[in-house]
Amino acid sequence: MAQERFFLTTAISYPNGKPHLGHAYELIASDAIARFMRLDGKDVFFLTGTDEHGLKMVQTAEREGLPVRALADRNAQAFRDMGKALGASNDDFIRTTEERHYEASQAIWKKMEAAGDIYLSTHSGWYSVRDEAYFDESELTTGEGGQKFAPSGAPVEWSEVDSYFFRLSKYQDKLLDLYKAQPNFIGPDTRRNEVVSFVSSGLKDLSISRDTFTWGVPVPGNPKHVMYVWVDALTNYITACGYPDEGDPRWKYWPASVHIIGKDIVRFHAIIWPAMLMSAGLPIPQRVFGHGFLTNRGEKMSKSLGNVLDPVVMAEQYGVDQIRYFFLREVPFGQDGSYSHEAIVARINADLANDLGNLAQRSLSMVNKNCEAKVPAKGPLSPEDEAILASAYGLIAESRVAMGDFQIHAMLNAIWRVVADTNRYFAGQAPWALKKTDPARMETVLWTTAEVLRVVGILIQPVMPESGAKLLDLLAVPADTRAFAAADAAHQLVPGTSLPEPKGLFPRYIEPEAGQGA
RNA sequence: GGCAGUGUAGCUCAGCUGGUUAGAGCGCGGCACUCAUAAUGCUGAGGUCGGUGGUUCAAGUCCACUCACUGCUACCA
Numbered sequence: 001m002a003q004e005r006f007f008l009t010t011a012i013s014y015p016n017g018k019p020h021l022g023h024a025y026e027l028i029a030s031d032a033i034a035r036f037m038r039l040d041g042k043d044v045f046f047l048t049g050t051d052e053h054g055l056k057m058v059q060t061a062e063r064e065g066l067p068v069r070a071l072a073d074r075n076a077q078a079f080r081d082m083g084k085a086l087g088a089s090n091d092d093f094i095r096t097t098e099e100r101h102y103e104a105s106q107a108i109w110k111k112m113e114a115a116g117d118i119y120l121s122t123h124s125g126w127y128s129v130r131d132e133a134y135f136d137e138s139e140l141t142t143g144e145g146g147q148k149f150a151p152s153g154a155p156v157e158w159s160e161v162d163s164y165f166f167r168l169s170k171y172q173d174k175l176l177d178l179y180k181a182q183p184n185f186i187g188p189d190t191r192r193n194e195v196v197s198f199v200s201s202g203l204k205d206l207s208i209s210r211d212t213f214t215w216g217v218p219v220p221g222n223p224k225h226v227m228y229v230w231v232d233a234l235t236n237y238i239t240a241c242g243y244p245d246e247g248d249p250r251w252k253y254w255p256a257s258v259h260i261i262g263k264d265i266v267r268f269h270a271i272i273w274p275a276m277l278m279s280a281g282l283p284i285p286q287r288v289f290g291h292g293f294l295t296n297r298g299e300k301m302s303k304s305l306g307n308v309l310d311p312v313v314m315a316e317q318y319g320v321d322q323i324r325y326f327f328l329r330e331v332p333f334g335q336d337g338s339y340s341h342e343a344i345v346a347r348i349n350a351d352l353a354n355d356l357g358n359l360a361q362r363s364l365s366m367v368n369k370n371c372e373a374k375v376p377a378k379g380p381l382s383p384e385d386e387a388i389l390a391s392a393y394g395l396i397a398e399s400r401v402a403m404g405d406f407q408i409h410a411m412l413n414a415i416w417r418v419v420a421d422t423n424r425y426f427a428g429q430a431p432w433a434l435k436k437t438d439p440a441r442m443e444t445v446l447w448t449t450a451e452v453l454r455v456v457g458i459l460i461q462p463v464m465p466e467s468g469a470k471l472l473d474l475l476a477v478p479a480d481t482r483a484f485a486a487a488d489a490a491h492q493l494v495p496g497t498s499l500p501e502p503k504g505l506f507p508r509y510i511e512p513e514a515g516q517g518a
Numbered sequence: 519g520g521c522a523g524u525g526u527a528g529c530u531c532a533g534c535u536g537g538u539u540a541g542a543g544c545g546c547g548g549c550a551c552u553c554a555u556a557a558u559g560c561u562g563a564g565g566u567c568g569g570u571g572g573u574u575c576a577a578g579u580c581c582a583c584u585c586a587c588u589g590c591u592a593c594c595a
Contacts, residue, residue: 011595013595014594014595016595051595054594054595055594056594056595123593125593133593133594134592134593136592168592189523190522190523190589190590191589191590193521193522193523193589193590194521194522194589194590194591195590197520197521197522197590197591198521198590198591198592200521201520201521201591203592204592204593206592206593207593208593228593229593229594229595230593233595263589264595265595267590267592268592268593268595271592272592272593330530332531336588338530343530343544346544346545347544349555350543350544353555353557354555354557354558355557355558357554357555357557358554358555358557358558359554359557359558360554361553361554361555361557362553362554362555362557362558363553363554364554365553365554366553366554369553370553413542413543416543417542420543423557423558423559424558424559426553426554426558426559427551427553427558427559427560428559430551430553431553432551432552432553432554433551433553435553504555505555506555507555508555508557
C-alpha cells in the first residue's frame with residue numbers, strides 16, 4: 001500500500017532583513033505539523049525558503065553597499081541558521097534566485113500565456129513614490145491646487161506603465177466553485193469568509209510584470225520585463241517539486257497538502273495562486289491556512305518600541321523546546337497571540353517543569369530506588385489504572401482530530417489534561433505509602449505511571465523533539481517504537497527492562513536577576 | 519459606508535443542535551502530603567454570561583434592536 005504523502009510549506013520569507021519572531025513562529029508551527037505527520041507514518045515533504053527578488057532587496061543592498069546577490073546570500077543564510085536553531089526539520093530550503101526557480105517560473109508563465117491568460121497592457125493608477133505603492137482613487141484626499149495625497153500624506157501622481165496582466169477576472173466563478181467544493185480549502189473560517197466575500201465582489205486582472213527594475217525572473221520573450229511578486233513567489237512551491245519536470249521524483253508531492261502562511265497573505269494564496277494553477281492546468285493545493293500574528297503584551301512588535309526579540313536569542317535564553325512549546329500551546333493556531341517574559345516563564349515552570357517534568361521525576365526516581373532501576377512489575381490493574389491508561393491511549397486519536405485542523409494547541413491541551421490527571425492519579429494511589437503496605441501494588445502504580453509517560457513522550461515529539469526523545473530515553477524505549485503507531489497498549493513497557501538513572505527533563509526557569517523584564 | 523466576527527470569573531478562554539446549583543487553566547486564600555525539580559493533591563473566594571426588549575414551560579445558547587471592539591474592503595512583501 002502506498003504511503004500517504006503530506007507536503008507542507010511555510011511562506012517564503014523576504015530576506016531584506018534578519019529573521020524575526022514572526023518568521024520563527026510560522027516555522028515552528030509548520031515544523032510541528034511536519035513532525036506530527038512523519039511520526040504518524042506519512043511520507044512528508046516540508047519546504048521553507050526565501051523570496052529574494054524585488055525592488056526592496058535592491059534598495060536595501062544599495063543602502064548597505066552590497067551587491068544584491070550578496071545581500072540575498074547573507075540573509076538567506078541567516079534564515080537557514082534560524083531554522084537550525086529552532087530545530088526545524090525542513091527537507092528543502094528554496095531560494096527564488098536559484099536556477100531551478102527561474103526555470104519553473106518561466107515554465108508556468110508560458111503555460112498561462114498559452115492558455116490565453118496573459119496579455120500586455122498598461123498599468124495605470126495613482127502612485128506614491130514615497131510609499132512605493134499604488135492607491136485607489138477612493139483612498140486619496142485632494143489638497144490645494146488639485147494635488148492628490150495618499151493616506152500616508154505622501155503626494156501621488158498618475159502613472160502609466162507597460163505591464164503584463166493575468167486574467168484573474170476569468171477565474172472568479174471557478175474560484176468560488178473551488179471554495180464551495182473544498183469548504184476547508186481556506187482556514188480558519190474567518191479568513192475563508194473574507195476571501196469568499198472578496199472574490200464575490202469581483203476580481204480585476206492582475207499586473208504581473210515590471211520593467212522598472214531587473215532583479216527578478218525575466219519574462220519569457222520579453223527580457224525588458226521581470227515577473228512581479230505574484231508569479232515569482234508563489235511558484236516556489238512547485239519549483240521545489242521539480243516543476244516543470246513532472247518526472248521529477250518530487251513531483252509526486254504536488255499538490256501541497258497545506259500552505260501555512262501569515263493571515264496577511266491568505267488572499268494571494270487562496271485567490272491568485274489557485275487561479276494561476278488552474279490556468280496552467282495544474283492541481284490545486286488542498287488547503288491554505290493563515291496563522292495569526294504575535295504581539296508583545298498586546299503591542300505590535302516594532303523596532304521603535306524596542307520590543308522586537310530575536311528568536312535565536314530567545315531559544316538560547318529559554319531553550320528551544322521551551323519556546324516551541326510556549327508559542328504552540330499559548331496561542332490558538334490561527335488566532336493572534338501575545339507573549340511576554342512572564343507568560344513564557346509561567347508556561348515553562350507550570351506546564352513543563354512542574355506538571356510533566358516533575359511527574360517524570362517523582363515516578364522514575366521511585367522506580368530507580370525501589371524497583372532496581374527496572375521497569376516495574378505490572379500486576380493486576382485496578383479501575384484507576386485502567387482509566388488513566390485508557391485516557392493516555394486515547395490521546396493519539398484526539399491529537400489526530402486536533403491536528404487535522406492544525407489545532408496544535410488543542411492537541412497540547414489534551415496531552416496536558418492527561419498529565420494533570422496522572423499527577424492526580426499518582427497522588428491518589430500514593431505509591432510511597434504502598435511501598436510499606438503493598439509493594440506489588442506499588443510496582444503496578446509505578447508501571448502505570450511510566451506507561452502513561454511513554455505515550456506522552458511519543459506524543460510531545462512533534463512540538464518538543466529533544467525533550468520527547470529524552471523522556472523516551474529515560475524509559476528505555478527503543479528507537480523503532482517511538483512513532484505514533486506505538487502509542488498504544490500493544491507496545492507497552494516491558495517489566496524488567498533496565499532503565500537509566502532519571503535526570504531532570506525540564507529545569508525550572510530561574511530569573512538571572514530580579515527586575516529583568518523582556 | 520459595506521461585509522464578517524467578537525464581547526462569559528482579576529487574566530486567557532471552553533461552553534455542540536436552548537433544559538439540573540455557568541466551567542477550565544493561570545493568579546489569589548486555606549488545608550493535606552512528603553515520592554518529587556519548595557514540586558503535587560484537596561478546597562475556597564462567587565462572574566447581573568456587553569445592554570435593552572422579545573420567543574419559550576425553559577436562553578449564556580434563538581430573534582430584534584443597541585453599545586464597544588476586531589478583521590476584510592487588491593498590486594507593500
